[in-house]
Amino acid sequence: MISKYWWKILSFVLLMYTCTMGFMVKIPQALPGVPLYHSIRNLFFHVPMWFGMMVLFTVSVVNSIKYLRNPLMKYEYYATEYARTGLLFGILGLITGAIWANFQWGAPWSSDPKQNGAAIAILIYFAYFVLKGSLTEEEKQARIGAVYNIFAYCMLFPTIWILPRLVESLHPGGQGGTGGNPALNGNDLSPEMRVVFWPAVLGFTLLGVWITTLLIRHKKLYAKQLDNE
Amino acid sequence: MNKIKKVALFFGAFVMAVFANAQTNADAINDVAKAERTQQSLYIVMAVVITIVVGLFLYLISLDRKISKLEK
Numbered sequence: 001m002i003s004k005y006w007w008k009i010l011s012f013v014l015l016m017y018t019c020t021m022g023f024m025v026k027i028p029q030a031l032p033g034v035p036l037y038h039s040i041r042n043l044f045f046h047v048p049m050w051f052g053m054m055v056l057f058t059v060s061v062v063n064s065i066k067y068l069r070n071p072l073m074k075y076e077y078y079a080t081e082y083a084r085t086g087l088l089f090g091i092l093g094l095i096t097g098a099i100w101a102n103f104q105w106g107a108p109w110s111s112d113p114k115q116n117g118a119a120i121a122i123l124i125y126f127a128y129f130v131l132k133g134s135l136t137e138e139e140k141q142a143r144i145g146a147v148y149n150i151f152a153y154c155m156l157f158p159t160i161w162i163l164p165r166l167v168e169s170l171h172p173g174g175q176g177g178t179g180g181n182p183a184l185n186g187n188d189l190s191p192e193m194r195v196v197f198w199p200a201v202l203g204f205t206l207l208g209v210w211i212t213t214l215l216i217r218h219k220k221l222y223a224k225q226l227d228n229e
Numbered sequence: 230m231n232k233i234k235k236v237a238l239f240f241g242a243f244v245m246a247v248f249a250n251a252q253t254n255a256d257a258i259n260d261v262a263k264a265e266r267t268q269q270s271l272y273i274v275m276a277v278v279i280t281i282v283v284g285l286f287l288y289l290i291s292l293d294r295k296i297s298k299l300e301k
């Protein structure tokens with residue numbers, strides 16, 4: 001599937017659909033709780049970043065496990081590059097979240113548990129690249145990197161999914177009287193919005209996969225060139 | 230005298246009513262224009278976002294082609 005190109009076209013079509021319908025779709029008016037107005041349309045752009053990040057990190061950790069079972073360099077390349085694109089998506093998610101929060105919650109960073117958790121998760125993945133960069137031997141880099149990647153993936157779930165839900169949070173799904181920001185707790189999404197949201201998730205994820213395959217192909221070419229020299 | 234007063238009052242009220250009516254009409258037109266402008270501003274953002282996404286895709290396609298060429 002990866003070497004074919006139909007999914008690249010699919011990604012383009014889905015993102016075009018998102019970028020037009022995301023602005024044209026009717027949004028629910030007069031929601032209870034915090035009024036989001038048109039900023040609820042960020043749902044089609046901010047949230048897919050995190051969904052895409054989760055998918056990319058999952059592919060990365062699967063390849064790390066594959067590498068530990070069968071040390072082929074291609075698995076190492078896959079793991080590294082998927083983690084890299086996942087990290088990019090995570091950073092974009094943090095930035096877009098800060099822009100949205102600045103409008104909605106009055107400050108770009110209100111130390112919301114989910115914001116903090118996401119930042120910690122991102123830092124853990126930064127450490128993955130620091131760790132790999134600090135090792136010179138390629139095989140050591142791959143093996144220790146793969147082990148660390150599994151740890152990082154295991155930390156991802158408590159920091160962004162579990163811990164923010166155990167305390168009060170401005171994000172949807174937290175504890176407390178309102179259950180976080182009620183506007184986005186799933187029940188308040190109109191069916192029209194769902195029809196835009198899921199294609200957006202798929203489109204952005206495929207875009208991430210495309211970028212990653214380019215990085216992997218580039219890395220393989222680079223490795224080949226080094227071998228020839 | 231009393232009759233004149235009554236007639237004057239009647240016309241006064243009538244004129245005021247017309248003015249008041251005109252006022253609300255103008256306001257309504259203003260509101261419609263405002264709503265339209267709000268809606269249009271959304272489409273401007275849409276145009277900007279589409280331009281950026283299309284540009285990024287074109288860049289990705291060109292990178293993809295370059296790498297494909299190198300692979301051959």
